[in-house]
Amino acid sequence: MQRRRPTIIDVARKAGVSKSTAGRALSGASNVTDEARERVLEAARAVGYERNDLAVGMRSGRTGLLGLVIPDITNPFWAEVARGAQDRAAENGTSLLVFSSDWDHGREASHLRALRQARVDGAIINPVADSFDDLDRFGLPFVLIGSSAERFPANSSVGSDIAQAVRLGMDHLVSKGHHAPALILGPKSRIARARFLRTFHEHCVERDIDPAALPMEDGEYTVEGGRTAMMRLLERDRVGHLAVFAANDLMALGAMVAVREAGLRCPEDVSILGFDGIPAGAFSWPGLTTVAKPGREIGVRAVDCLFDEIAGRPEHGRVFMPCRLVERGSLADLSLNQPRRAASSGRG
Amino acid sequence: MQRRRPTIIDVARKAGVSKSTAGRALSGASNVTDEARERVLEAARAVGYERNDLAVGMRSGRTGLLGLVIPDITNPFWAEVARGAQDRAAENGTSLLVFSSDWDHGREASHLRALRQARVDGAIINPVADSFDDLDRFGLPFVLIGSSAERFPANSSVGSDIAQAVRLGMDHLVSKGHHAPALILGPKSRIARARFLRTFHEHCVERDIDPAALPMEDGEYTVEGGRTAMMRLLERDRVGHLAVFAANDLMALGAMVAVREAGLRCPEDVSILGFDGIPAGAFSWPGLTTVAKPGREIGVRAVDCLFDEIAGRPEHGRVFMPCRLVERGSLADLSLNQPRRAASSGRG
DNA sequence: AATCTCCGTGGTAACGTTCCCACGAGTTCA
DNA sequence: TGAACTCGTGGGAACGTTACCACGGAGATT
Numbered sequence: 001m002q003r004r005r006p007t008i009i010d011v012a013r014k015a016g017v018s019k020s021t022a023g024r025a026l027s028g029a030s031n032v033t034d035e036a037r038e039r040v041l042e043a044a045r046a047v048g049y050e051r052n053d054l055a056v057g058m059r060s061g062r063t064g065l066l067g068l069v070i071p072d073i074t075n076p077f078w079a080e081v082a083r084g085a086q087d088r089a090a091e092n093g094t095s096l097l098v099f100s101s102d103w104d105h106g107r108e109a110s111h112l113r114a115l116r117q118a119r120v121d122g123a124i125i126n127p128v129a130d131s132f133d134d135l136d137r138f139g140l141p142f143v144l145i146g147s148s149a150e151r152f153p154a155n156s157s158v159g160s161d162i163a164q165a166v167r168l169g170m171d172h173l174v175s176k177g178h179h180a181p182a183l184i185l186g187p188k189s190r191i192a193r194a195r196f197l198r199t200f201h202e203h204c205v206e207r208d209i210d211p212a213a214l215p216m217e218d219g220e221y222t223v224e225g226g227r228t229a230m231m232r233l234l235e236r237d238r239v240g241h242l243a244v245f246a247a248n249d250l251m252a253l254g255a256m257v258a259v260r261e262a263g264l265r266c267p268e269d270v271s272i273l274g275f276d277g278i279p280a281g282a283f284s285w286p287g288l289t290t291v292a293k294p295g296r297e298i299g300v301r302a303v304d305c306l307f308d309e310i311a312g313r314p315e316h317g318r319v320f321m322p323c324r325l326v327e328r329g330s331l332a333d334l335s336l337n338q339p340r341r342a343a344s345s346g347r348g
Numbered sequence: 349m350q351r352r353r354p355t356i357i358d359v360a361r362k363a364g365v366s367k368s369t370a371g372r373a374l375s376g377a378s379n380v381t382d383e384a385r386e387r388v389l390e391a392a393r394a395v396g397y398e399r400n401d402l403a404v405g406m407r408s409g410r411t412g413l414l415g416l417v418i419p420d421i422t423n424p425f426w427a428e429v430a431r432g433a434q435d436r437a438a439e440n441g442t443s444l445l446v447f448s449s450d451w452d453h454g455r456e457a458s459h460l461r462a463l464r465q466a467r468v469d470g471a472i473i474n475p476v477a478d479s480f481d482d483l484d485r486f487g488l489p490f491v492l493i494g495s496s497a498e499r500f501p502a503n504s505s506v507g508s509d510i511a512q513a514v515r516l517g518m519d520h521l522v523s524k525g526h527h528a529p530a531l532i533l534g535p536k537s538r539i540a541r542a543r544f545l546r547t548f549h550e551h552c553v554e555r556d557i558d559p560a561a562l563p564m565e566d567g568e569y570t571v572e573g574g575r576t577a578m579m580r581l582l583e584r585d586r587v588g589h590l591a592v593f594a595a596n597d598l599m600a601l602g603a604m605v606a607v608r609e610a611g612l613r614c615p616e617d618v619s620i621l622g623f624d625g626i627p628a629g630a631f632s633w634p635g636l637t638t639v640a641k642p643g644r645e646i647g648v649r650a651v652d653c654l655f656d657e658i659a660g661r662p663e664h665g666r667v668f669m670p671c672r673l674v675e676r677g678s679l680a681d682l683s684l685n686q687p688r689r690a691a692s693s694g695r696g
Numbered sequence: 697a698a699t700c701t702c703c704g705t706g707g708t709a710a711c712g713t714t715c716c717c718a719c720g721a722g723t724t725c726a
Numbered sequence: 727t728g729a730a731c732t733c734g735t736g737g738g739a740a741c742g743t744t745a746c747c748a749c750g751g752a753g754a755t756t
């Protein structure tokens with residue numbers, strides 16, 4: 001019942017030209033007379049021709065497919081990245097194969113294999129692997145995204161500018177009178193953690209703060225991880241207002257929950273600064289002040305960078321996108337010597 | 349520098365068999381000697397052979413690609429659906445092409461064309477179109493997801509059981525003593541709105557409630573839409589406690605913001621019931637009580653259903669997945685004649 | 697006027713796999 | 727013993743497109 005889909009040969013026949021000419025006209029090559037092109041395009045429209053990308057990929061080696069391998073599409077930050085990448089890919093007539101690795105080496109390897117078998121033109125990868133082996137074996141053009149990219153300095157990568165982001169956060173904390181913030185960090189196994197911590201230390205030194213004296217807790221990059229880390233933080237001896245810089249918005253939101261569960265208030269008793277810029281931070285109460293990574297823009301740039309890589313001109317090298325501070329209501333302003341004064345509680 | 353990738357012919361040569369036999373062994377066909385199969389597999393491993401899905405698709409008509417067209421991957425609900433679909437697809441050795449339509453007809457049409465050109469085996473679509481035309485022209489097996497599916501009774505679809513969901517919500521509201529809840533609905537242009545409203549009316553009739561007497565406001569399916577709708581609701585004359593049933597979690601969270609901005613408290617002054625079950629609802633304060641759709645499960649079932657459709661046995665027809673009530677802290681319990689008693693404020 | 701160059705065109709090969717058919721050897725049945 | 731059948735195997739065609747080469751005619755150059 002479903003009849004054969006028209007091919008370029010059908011178009012050529014209808015237009016009265018050879019399939020070579022038809023192919024040239026349809027692919028927008030220049031060496032075709034206007035009249036022939038016109039006839040071919042008209043014929044294509046008439047028979048309802050649609051190019052077969054498989055055959056194109058087979059012959060030309062270009063499939064018009066790109067791969068995106070991220071930890072989890074349900075994580076709001078990665079969803080933003082995916083959206084940016086998808087939009088940019090669509091602008092260039094390419095499509096995106098999306099995979100979630102769940103921080104699992106096996107899954108990642110399996111996804112990379114699927115990408116190779118699909119003969120994608122290239123891939124954007126947030127690598128689970130901290131060794132170069134799997135990536136080395138990938139065998140296709142790729143661009144790394146995220147903070148783990150710094151482990152692979154030889155490859156193109158697009159990430160947020162952590163150094164600038166931490167400085168932004170520190171400046172904001174200090175400007176509000178928080179000179180010795182506690183830290184809530186991710187698991188020790190994660191590369192991003194070391195990066196964050198090292199940058200943080202550098203900024204402490206610049207400001208004559210002894211980082212070793214600052215409270216510090218670990219947790220998974222989740223709401224629950226942030227909650228338990230904050231509980232441990234609250235159990236410590238402390239005097240006066242507590243300010244916390246969390247390495248991730250989900251942890252910051254979890255910390256906020258823990259504060260409330262402890263019978264304390266944010267920002268009156270505890271100030272919280274997040275990191276990521278996920279939408280959910282705008283719905284909490286108070287709204288979460290955070291350093292926002294440009295997730296969508298990272299996705300866009302990664303695709304641009306990947307096109308360069310595919311074209312054999314990897315001129316970008318490593319791209320660091322600037323972050324911005326989103327001020328909502330989770331930081332108290334102690335700079336006016338009014339320790340108990342709440343910050344305005346607008347929703348950034 | 350990058351040498352040719354090994355083909356099935358290389359494998360055949362190395363194993364000392366014909367490419368037909370090599371192909372049979374690699375594709376797991378039965379009519380091959382164990383010894384030959386062994387040799388082929390060994391040879392494939394030795395030369396690092398990886399099947400070319402393009403060529404397979406070219407010849408066999410099966411590409412191992414599925415399309416997913418949803419409104420927006422950054423919407424947490426759709427991200428869940430995508431994740432479920434992706435996982436199930438991966439289990440079956442297929443990959444997912446993901447597109448966001450942004451409720452735009454042009455984008456949707458363009459994405460569907462890209463799917464056809466990529467020769468995907470089938471697609472899962474949340475259609476923007478309310479007419480059948482675009483879908484009719486699609487020409488490939490597809491399964492619809494989401495509430496708009498009901499416009500197309502002739503096609504397979506997977507969605508949540510709105511009737512059951514609304515009943516669940518109503519039962520909960522009534523059990524907490526809210527017999528005349530206000531409604532915050534989506535835009536009149538959306539199909540989901542009519543569905544929700546009709547079901548709501550049916551349940552009102554069953555309970556001898558006059559739906560016409562209930563306050564009702566429209567808004568976009570966003571936080572801002574919910575916020576302004578709630579502001580309009582609060583401007584109306586009212587007596588006592590206000591209960592609101594929002595047609596979407598984002599709107600519910602926006603409503604919560606509006607309540608706070610008006611100097612009122614949730615749930616003490618206003619009770620809010622959401623609909624969707626997005627993760628952000630757990631981070632708000634109070635936590636959002638909501639009717640949760642099984643997003644991930646919908647994605648999984650949609651893929652199963654699509655495989656049936658591709659195989660030419662569309663036995664599923666229309667699948668409705670049951671929703672469940674997630675009780676957090678945004679509803680006051682008025683059932684004990686204690687109008688001002690706050691509900692427990694746990695985080696579901 | 698002869699040659700060279702450029703341009704548009706058409707034919708053919710090639711991409712890597714699966715499908716189809718034919719072949720020979722071994723087995724079963726009459 | 728011969729026919730029919732099964733089974734594993736191999737050769738070739740086919741999928742739809744683009745790359746490559748060759749050709750003829752028009753215009754430019756010598």
